Amino acid sequence: MKILGIKFAPLNVPLKRRLETLSVTLWYFTLAFGPSLGFIITGYLLFFTTTIRYYVLLYFLWMYYDWDTCNKGGRSTKLTNMVAKSRWIQHVFDFFPVTLVKTTDLDPNRNYLLCSFPHGIIPAGAAGSFQSESRGAKTLFPGLQLNIIVQYQVFKSPIFREIALAMGFISSSEESLDYQLSTKPKTPFTGRISVLIVGGAGEAMECSPGTNRVLVNQRKGFVRVALKHGTPLIPSFSFRETDTYDQVKNPYLSLVQHYFRKNVGLVPLILKGRGFFQYSYGFVPHRVPITTVVGSPIEIPKISHPTKEQINEYHKLFVEKLTELFETHKYKYLPDADSKHLEFV
Numbered sequence: 001m002k003i004l005g006i007k008f009a010p011l012n013v014p015l016k017r018r019l020e021t022l023s024v025t026l027w028y029f030t031l032a033f034g035p036s037l038g039f040i041i042t043g044y045l046l047f048f049t050t051t052i053r054y055y056v057l058l059y060f061l062w063m064y065y066d067w068d069t070c071n072k073g074g075r076s077t078k079l080t081n082m083v084a085k086s087r088w089i090q091h092v093f094d095f096f097p098v099t100l101v102k103t104t105d106l107d108p109n110r111n112y113l114l115c116s117f118p119h120g121i122i123p124a125g126a127a128g129s130f131q132s133e134s135r136g137a138k139t140l141f142p143g144l145q146l147n148i149i150v151q152y153q154v155f156k157s158p159i160f161r162e163i164a165l166a167m168g169f170i171s172s173s174e175e176s177l178d179y180q181l182s183t184k185p186k187t188p189f190t191g192r193i194s195v196l197i198v199g200g201a202g203e204a205m206e207c208s209p210g211t212n213r214v215l216v217n218q219r220k221g222f223v224r225v226a227l228k229h230g231t232p233l234i235p236s237f238s239f240r241e242t243d244t245y246d247q248v249k250n251p252y253l254s255l256v257q258h259y260f261r262k263n264v265g266l267v268p269l270i271l272k273g274r275g276f277f278q279y280s281y282g283f284v285p286h287r288v289p290i291t292t293v294v295g296s297p298i299e300i301p302k303i304s305h306p307t308k309e310q311i312n313e314y315h316k317l318f319v320e321k322l323t324e325l326f327e328t329h330k331y332k333y334l335p336d337a338d339s340k341h342l343e344f345v
Contacts, residue, residue, distance in 0.1 A: 006278050006281075008277060009279065016094075020092070020095035023089075023091035023092045024091070024096075025284050028121075029283070030163065034157070034160035034163060035154055035157040035160050036157075038157035038158045038159040038160035038161070042158040042159060059158065070152070070155040070161070070165065070169075070173075071171050071179060073170065073179060073185065074165055074169065075168070077186075077189075079166055080168035081133070083166050083167055084131055084132055084167075084168065089132050090132060090133075092132070093127075093132045093134065093135065096124060096128070096288060096289055097289060098124060098125055098128030098290045098291075099289065099290070099291045099292070100137055100294070101292065101293045102140045103295055103325075104296045106141055106297065108141075108144055109191050111181050111182075111192045112144070112194070112232050112233075112297060113181060113226050113231050113233055113234070114130075114195045114233075114236050114294065115196050115198050115222060115233060115236065116195055116197045116198070116237075117197075117198065117199060117236070118199060118203055118207065118212065118213065118214050118237075118241050119197050119201075119215075121204055121244065121245045121247070121285075122204075123197050123238070124238075124241065124285070125238025125239075125241045125290040126148060126195055126197055126236070126238060128292070129238070129294075130193070130195050131146075131148060131167060143189060143191060144191045144193045145189035145191070146168070146192075147168055147170045147180065147193075147194055147195065148168060148169050148170070148197075149177070149180075149195060149196045150169045150197075151172055151200070152176075154169070154171075155171055170194075174225065177194070178225070178228075178229070181226070181228075181231045182229055195236075198215070198219050198222055199214055199215035199216065200219075201261050202215045203345075204267055204269065205257055205261070205267055205269070207241075207242045207247065208246055208249075209242060210340075211242055211343065212326070212340060212342050212343060213342075213344075213345050214343070214344060215345055216344060217319075217344050220311050220312070220315050223311050223315045224306055224311050226314070227300055227303045227311065227314060228302075228305075228306065229302065230302025230303075231300060232300055233300055233314075233318055234294060234295060235295040235298070235318065235321050235322040235325050236293065236294045236295060236325075237292070237295075237322070237329070238290050239290065239293065239333035239334055240288050240291070243288045244273075244285040244288060244290070245272065245273050245286065246271075246272040247269050247271055247272060248270035253270065273285050274286055289333075293325060295321060295322075296321075298314075298318060300314060319344075322342070
């Protein structure tokens with residue numbers, strides 16, 4: 001039903017769909033604004049309260065003690081499993097819905113670096129596939145502990161760092177990657193899958209509906225780290241990730257975004273989604289199916305100090321395998337697939 005050009009949702013939408021919409025909005029809001037709100041809340045409690053400020057000081061001592069957890073595999077699986085199994089998280093990824101597809105079995109006794117594309121506004125495909133229990137990742141990849149790698153700056157934010165750790169996120173620092181790729185997890189797991197969204201905030205700036213732009217040509221650090229540990233690389237692509245939001249773009253805003261990306265590591269985006277009760281505009285993502293396809297591992301030799309030529313060689317091989325994965329599966333998961341190709345930026 002349209003009124004004044006605004007397309008409204010039907011009144012008889014099932015309660016489950018309403019809960020999914022509420023849950024996904026809260027999830028996006030938490031990830032988008034959580035780091036900033038963490039600083040604002042702790043600053044207010046510290047300077048404008050009398051008794052609570054002392055608890056904030058105790059919390060800062062805890063942060064100091066716990067500072068390196070994000071570089072050492074994150075929180076215990078007992079906590080992260082509780083979050084992954086929560087009704088909130090299930091509703092979030094039922095909203096789209098997110099579907100996980102495996103193309104080959106993985107050796108449960110090895111460590112892998114899974115490189116996920118594209119980033120999207122907030123990577124719902126990667127998070128839904130490897131964070132939520134309901135997508136079946138632990139069944140598809142038995143024995144392998146899953147962790148999603150996010151920007152190190154996230155774990156400097158008070159309060160929000162606890163949310164990120166509870167969700168099973170770990171740091172993107174080289175120390176963290178070295179730990180993930182060189183150590184075995186605690187029982188009952190026998191190997192690891194570390195999920196790296198290679199394009200990061202820069203790729204989020206390229207996100208718009210109907211496009212498949214990936215930022216990989218200038219990102220070679222993940223290949224160097226994989227060579228350092230001899231860790232197989234796994235290409236992964238989340239089809240229709242970029243259809244969940246559009247965004248406002250103009251040259252002046254782009255200058256601000258590039259400044260924040262370079263100096264802060266986070267990018268302010270003006271989103272164009274839908275609302276709770278109408279489909280024309282708002283902060284809520286569009287309800288489109290996202291399918292995350294996990295490709296076959298690329299065997300990488302162990303070279304402690306790889307040369308530039310060796311890094312370029314295996315980077316080229318990875319890009320070829322990522323392109324092959326996209327071209328093979330696009331006909332199943334993309335509308336008008338013949339006209340869709342990977343765009344490298």
